[in-house]
Amino acid sequence: MEYLENWYKHQTEFMQEFGSSEEVFEQELNKRVVTTINDTPIVVWDDAVFAILQISDEFEMGAAYHSGFKVILMNTKTWEMKAELRDAIIWHELGHKSLGHESIEQHQELEADQFSLSNGKNMHAVLVHIRAELIRMFAVMGLPQESIDAAMPAIDERIAAVA
Numbered sequence: 001m002e003y004l005e006n007w008y009k010h011q012t013e014f015m016q017e018f019g020s021s022e023e024v025f026e027q028e029l030n031k032r033v034v035t036t037i038n039d040t041p042i043v044v045w046d047d048a049v050f051a052i053l054q055i056s057d058e059f060e061m062g063a064a065y066h067s068g069f070k071v072i073l074m075n076t077k078t079w080e081m082k083a084e085l086r087d088a089i090i091w092h093e094l095g096h097k098s099l100g101h102e103s104i105e106q107h108q109e110l111e112a113d114q115f116s117l118s119n120g121k122n123m124h125a126v127l128v129h130i131r132a133e134l135i136r137m138f139a140v141m142g143l144p145q146e147s148i149d150a151a152m153p154a155i156d157e158r159i160a161a162v163a
């Protein structure tokens, strides 16, 4: 569980940098905006993705819509994916924004997938890729096979829904 121990330590250090000030954190977000899509800034920030999403900078699946700051946060590897895959992820996140999602539940993931799909993005290709990245990440985290197996039905349901 070295991965998780590193994450807790890293998250604590990361958050301490900003104290309790959301203003300071927002300034740091603004410094890292790489583009704006549909009025939504895209922020590429590996440390924030690791601290907030628990996804390290070696995996091509680190992205989320932050409803508090109204930005899409992603890591460098996800940002540098080929455009077809990256755009599908970005439009999935725009779906969460557009649909007013505040949490991560399976039915909301399915809705955001459909939003991306209906905007012409290749959600199927990116979900197949994310499934492989999830398996790779769980192995790096040292999770037992049964935990990995338990996580697969959710992603498989999403893949089937966009096939």
Ligand SMILES: [Zn+2]
Pocket: 092, 093, 096, 108, 109, 112
């Ligand atoms: Zn989502």
